[in-house]
Amino acid sequence: MISIKNLHVSIGDKAILKGVNLEIPAGEVHAIMGPNGAGKSTLSHVLSGKAGYTVTEGSVTYKGQDLLALEPEMRAREGVFLAFQYPVEIPGVSNIYLLKAALNAMRKHRGEAEVDALDFLALVKDKIKTLEMDEKFLYRAVNEGFSGGEKKRNEILQATILEPSFCILDETDSGLDIDALKVVSAGVNALRDEARSFLMITHYQRLLDYIKPDVVHVLADGKIVKSGGPELALELEAKGYHWVEEQVA
Amino acid sequence: MSSSAEEIEKVIGQKYKDGFVTDIEVETFEPGLNEEIIARLSAIKGEPEFMLEYRLQAFRHWQTMKEPNWAQLKIDPIDYYSISYYSAPKKDSDKPQSLDEIDPELLETYKKLGIPLDEQERLAGVAVDAVFDSVSVATTFKGKLKDAGVIFCPISEALQEYPELVKQYLGTVVSEKDNFFATLNAAVFTDGSFVYIPKGVRCPMELSTYFRINAANTGQFERTLIIADEGSHVSYLEGCTAPMRDENQLHAAVVELVLMDNAEIKYSTVQNWYPGDENGVGGIYNFVTKRAECRGANSKVSWTQVETGSAITWKYPSCVLLGDNSVGEFYSVAVTNNCQQADTGTKMIHIGKNTRSTIISKGISAGRSQNTYRGLVKVAKSAEGARNYTQCDSLLVGDKCAAHTFPYVEVKQPSAQIEHEATTSKISEDQLFFCQQRGISPEDAVSMIVNGFCKSVFKELPMEFAVEAQALLGLSLEGYVG
Ligand SMILES: Nc1ncnc2c1ncn2[C@@H]1O[C@H](COP(=O)(O)OP(=O)(O)O)[C@@H](O)[C@H]1O
Numbered sequence: 001m002i003s004i005k006n007l008h009v010s011i012g013d014k015a016i017l018k019g020v021n022l023e024i025p026a027g028e029v030h031a032i033m034g035p036n037g038a039g040k041s042t043l044s045h046v047l048s049g050k051a052g053y054t055v056t057e058g059s060v061t062y063k064g065q066d067l068l069a070l071e072p073e074m075r076a077r078e079g080v081f082l083a084f085q086y087p088v089e090i091p092g093v094s095n096i097y098l099l100k101a102a103l104n105a106m107r108k109h110r111g112e113a114e115v116d117a118l119d120f121l122a123l124v125k126d127k128i129k130t131l132e133m134d135e136k137f138l139y140r141a142v143n144e145g146f147s148g149g150e151k152k153r154n155e156i157l158q159a160t161i162l163e164p165s166f167c168i169l170d171e172t173d174s175g176l177d178i179d180a181l182k183v184v185s186a187g188v189n190a191l192r193d194e195a196r197s198f199l200m201i202t203h204y205q206r207l208l209d210y211i212k213p214d215v216v217h218v219l220a221d222g223k224i225v226k227s228g229g230p231e232l233a234l235e236l237e238a239k240g241y242h243w244v245e246e247q248v249a
Numbered sequence: 250m251s252s253s254a255e256e257i258e259k260v261i262g263q264k265y266k267d268g269f270v271t272d273i274e275v276e277t278f279e280p281g282l283n284e285e286i287i288a289r290l291s292a293i294k295g296e297p298e299f300m301l302e303y304r305l306q307a308f309r310h311w312q313t314m315k316e317p318n319w320a321q322l323k324i325d326p327i328d329y330y331s332i333s334y335y336s337a338p339k340k341d342s343d344k345p346q347s348l349d350e351i352d353p354e355l356l357e358t359y360k361k362l363g364i365p366l367d368e369q370e371r372l373a374g375v376a377v378d379a380v381f382d383s384v385s386v387a388t389t390f391k392g393k394l395k396d397a398g399v400i401f402c403p404i405s406e407a408l409q410e411y412p413e414l415v416k417q418y419l420g421t422v423v424s425e426k427d428n429f430f431a432t433l434n435a436a437v438f439t440d441g442s443f444v445y446i447p448k449g450v451r452c453p454m455e456l457s458t459y460f461r462i463n464a465a466n467t468g469q470f471e472r473t474l475i476i477a478d479e480g481s482h483v484s485y486l487e488g489c490t491a492p493m494r495d496e497n498q499l500h501a502a503v504v505e506l507v508l509m510d511n512a513e514i515k516y517s518t519v520q521n522w523y524p525g526d527e528n529g530v531g532g533i534y535n536f537v538t539k540r541a542e543c544r545g546a547n548s549k550v551s552w553t554q555v556e557t558g559s560a561i562t563w564k565y566p567s568c569v570l571l572g573d574n575s576v577g578e579f580y581s582v583a584v585t586n587n588c589q590q591a592d593t594g595t596k597m598i599h600i601g602k603n604t605r606s607t608i609i610s611k612g613i614s615a616g617r618s619q620n621t622y623r624g625l626v627k628v629a630k631s632a633e634g635a636r637n638y639t640q641c642d643s644l645l646v647g648d649k650c651a652a653h654t655f656p657y658v659e660v661k662q663p664s665a666q667i668e669h670e671a672t673t674s675k676i677s678e679d680q681l682f683f684c685q686q687r688g689i690s691p692e693d694a695v696s697m698i699v700n701g702f703c704k705s706v707f708k709e710l711p712m713e714f715a716v717e718a719q720a721l722l723g724l725s726l727e728g729y730v731g
């Protein structure tokens with residue numbers, strides 16, 4: 001699905017990612033853990049095409065294409081989805097309108113007709129139920145006045161409607177209480193299938209109790225310093241990030 | 250990758266589409282302004298005696314007046330004596346009686362602007378008065394309106410056919426001494442629309458006037474007078490465009506609305522005069538006095554304006570709420586880009602008991618433009634139970650533009666309730682990136698955000714104008730599901 005080779009990224013003169021290698025085959029869930037400031041969000045932004053980052057070295061191949069050459073909206077239409085760590089508010093634009101505009105942009109890209117209004121409404125109402133969100137959220141402005149947890153659910157609602165092939169979840173678990181965490185995890189698990197890959201960024205092992213990763217990576221100081229199975233997360237939780245950092249040093 | 254800020258400006262700053270010039274033979278007065286010119290103007294229009302008197306009185310008063318300078322505007326000096334005050338397509342002195350007799354060049358012009366004057370082609374339900382420079386060139390659906398008792402014609406024609414009616418109302422809302430530009434208009438106005446809706450009549454179709462400035466170095470001074478008699482109802486639309494020229498051109502209009510008991514007028518404007526180029530060269534000076542007088546009890550007037558054009562806009566559509574329980578509304582979207590300046594807002598004058606007013610103003614500034622909201626809410630001692638709600642929102646695009654808000658309040662009646670809300674926001678790069686990440690192009694994202702920002706005003710526009718207004722802003726119509 002996606003192959004990241006020797007990726008170096010800086011912001012201004014400051015090197016943030018210093019040679020990231022990562023291979024995520026279709027159908028797999030990879031977790032990235034790492035201390036604050038390690039460069040996890042930077043990686044998610046560079047993959048989705050946010051401005052302000054300079055790729056100084058390396059490449060990213062996605063479904064056989066040079067991902068970094070695509071405009072952000074083209075990446076999205078090709079199936080790259082980022083659930084933001086800090087979802088932005090868009091006053092005046094209703095949630096349902098954004099969802100429909102986004103879905104239609106994807107459909108247009110695939111050469112499909114615009115979604116029928118009634119079909120769309122039925123789809124959205126069905127999905128919003130699975131995330132245990134009130135239908136009122138559809139008619140509120142995007143994320144405006146949403147609590148932290150509501151914003152995160154809203155991100156997953158968008159993923160559920162847009163059905164991306166490569167889904168990056170940037171600390172989707174932070175700010176969620178345990179009940180919300182279960183609901184959101186169920187939403188993500190429902191999306192799992194052999195054609196879809198996930199890159200799941202988190203600080204906490206507890207998320208991995210709900211969404212079982214295939215591989216766990218540790219990102220520290222701009223590099224993946226250790227990779228392993230789900231047991232690596234448990235070990236990290238017990239011993240702290242210092243443990244890997246020391247091992248590498 | 251281009252920066253998001255550039256993307257935003259690109260979207261807002263679409264090229265002016267209506268900037269072409271119609272090549273047509275015209276009769277134009279030589280530049281200049283004096284009593285003799287005014288007399289000639291009055292004569293060429295075949296006006297009744299009282300009109301010439303009115304004009305001359307205004308002119309004499311105007312000569313003692315000074316241009317207002319309180320607005321947040323930088324205006325290059327205007328030489329009022331070097332403008333031509335009359336320009337009209339040359340044709341037989343008789344006006345065309347039927348649409349077939351109109352110069353094909355003119356028909357073509359309006360067609361290009363999206364205003365077909367052919368009654369068959371025109372979307373049913375909208376009658377159009379087309380004003381080209383100083384004259385009305387066509388009015389559609391006159392017959393159908395006449396059957397309903399509605400008078401809808403150029404004001405020059407009304408002066409000949411219904412002089413008593415015009416005399417009774419003209420200048421009674423905006424006096425010929427009101428302000429510098431209104432007084433100039435009273436002296437030299439050329440054409441515009443006249444509407445009379447008789448008692449109890451709901452006008453069977455939307456009425457609209459389409460103003461086009463074509464000639465160079467002329468001013469357009471239009472005059473509109475709408476009278477809604479007891480219990481009548483009308484929706485009136487106005488649109489404006491002009492060619493692209495390097496010189497500034499003056500447009501100083503006066504619009505008067507009169508409402509009797511239980512009458513209702515909905516007045517909508519989509520103003521897209523040429524705004525000048527990106528360096529601020531050229532463009533229309535749009536100095537307009539618009540006022541409605543709710544004379545009757547329970548009458549209701551609403552002004553809705555979408556202002557995207559003009560180099561400078563100076564305009565405060567106002568409501569004088571005389572009748573008890575009368576209602577005034579003002580909904581405005583004003584977009585400024587490049588070097589455009591807008592100083593616009595409204596005045597709500599509460600005199601009758603339990604009068605209510607609502608002001609919703611949305612200012613969008615981009616480029617190096619200046620966008621000012623200026624509003625006055627005045628509650629007289631007599632206006633027991635008066636209420637006003639004002640909401641002023643500004644949206645900034647980029648960081649070289651500015652938005653200003655001047656809400657003035659004068660209350661002499663202690664029971665009055667006045668509420669004011671104001672916000673300023675900015676389209677952020679994060680918002681744009683978020684939308685892009687959901688597959689939406691930056692252009693569509695800006696449209697969506699701007700459209701969302703203006704939604705509460707657009708929903709006040711008649712459907713066809715809403716579409717035009719949104720197209721103007723480069724917006725796609727926001728669909729409502731469910
Ligand atoms: N706009 C920016 N300008 C300068 N430094 C930045 C900027 N954004 C992030 N950084 C820095 O880049 C590093 C990585 O940040 P980030 O990717 O957000 O880390 P994480 O998500 O792993 O906590 C941090 O040191 C952070 O301070």
Ligand SMILES: [Mg+2]
Nearest residue numbers: 040041042085
């Ligand atoms: Mg982060």
